Amino acid sequence: MQLTYVFSELGNGLKRNVSMSIAVIVTIFVSLTLVGMGLLLNAQAQKAEEYWGSKLQITVFLCNQNSTTANCLNGEVTGPQKDEIEKVLETHPEVASWRLQSKQEAYQKWKSAYVSNDETEQRVYESIKASDMQESYWVQLKNPEKFMGIKSQVSGLEGVNTVRDLREVLKPIYFWMNVMKWGAIGIAGFLVVAAVLQVGNTIRLAAFARRREIGIMRLVGASSLYIQLPFLMESLVAAFIGVALAGGALVAFMYFVIYERLRPTSNIVAWIDWADGVWALGWIALIGLLLTLVPTLVMTRKYLKV
Incomplete structure (x- = not known):
């Protein structure tokens, strides 16, 4: 397999669909940030319940x-x-x-x-x-x-x-924490769907733009993986940038809000720590990978049949 061709097509694909790629990255970034915030709020609610429970x-x-x-x-x-x-x-x-x-x-x-x-x-x-x-x-x-x-x-x-x-005093706190948690996850769910649709639409447009090249490659016996790889690489690049931006947002939230603001000034509850932050980062990385690779594989199987 000639990797030179794969990387060349990756660069060409990103240039052709720069606006769509930016839209996919922004959608992934916002949706994964909200997913991460929902996970952190859920971890905080559990820590608060354990702390106050005793x-x-x-x-x-x-x-x-x-x-x-x-x-x-x-x-x-x-x-x-x-x-x-x-x-x-x-x-x-x-x-x-x-x-x-x-x-x-x-x-x-x-x-x-x-x-x-x-x-x-x-x-x-x-x-x-x-x-x-x-x-x-x-x-x-x-x-x-x-x-x-x-x-x-x-x-x-x-x-x-x-x-x-x-419990009567703490009930409003639990209520609003749950509202924020499920609100963030609910909005993130809609944005994840939007990201999946945008990834699929980007792949469809890219495949249509390269339909002549794909036809020639099919005629000379190129494998499906060889043809799909540039599209997969484009999705991975978008996923990597989106996950990196979302991860940066969560790290900034942990550092500036939790560690700089809340932990030094309030000891009424056990606050989330970096272990919880790493746990949330791991989940958003996995989700980001899945929401780009899965629709890419599905759409390439459909549109690369020439």
Whole structure:
């Protein structure tokens, strides 16, 4: 097989179809970038679930003088009521451990969390005292997925104002992460289809432009692989450039967003790392190869029959 001819036809083919080749590369680049982002978001959601899963607690807020729920009709929680709550926490099979947070501890946490430069808000905050806060039990679970038993039992006890499950706080985060993940993958799916169609159309036009050459090669006994190889090489070049651009975009996202912005400034979750980035790069390289080679092989078998 004369490789000189193959590379010569590769150069000629790229020159003939330069606009179509650019369109294929751009489509592959955008679609694979979105696929990669979807994979990274999926990895991030899994890491967040694993990280928060070991830390998820329920918080039992006790009645204070301002509570108005049905369990707080007598006002501030009493000593016997707290003893009864602690007895349930000690004996319940879903509870691994628990601790009592005092009003002063709650007040200090509140002060550190609610900081404002607005003078009106500052005056409101200054009027709040430690005695206005609620005592609370912070309950660590043996299994983060099993909490309904202890939650329902303590919710009905006298002296319990509310029971907060951290899943209610995290639910919007999980929701929007899933929306972004499936949105990126959905859009990428449409673009992958567009890329496949563009590759097929490029091969069809290239085969039509070279139909006389292909006919002559058939007459002199050239093999199908010898005729197909320039078309396959064109697709590989487009796939390589598209995958390289998409990979560069993912590397830039990992470095500038994850490692430069999020990791140093936030430790509320375990963030994705370079291992996840390499995993996503491997998948987009495989997908990029398949979405160019498969339609090229299919279309060449159809249009190279002269």
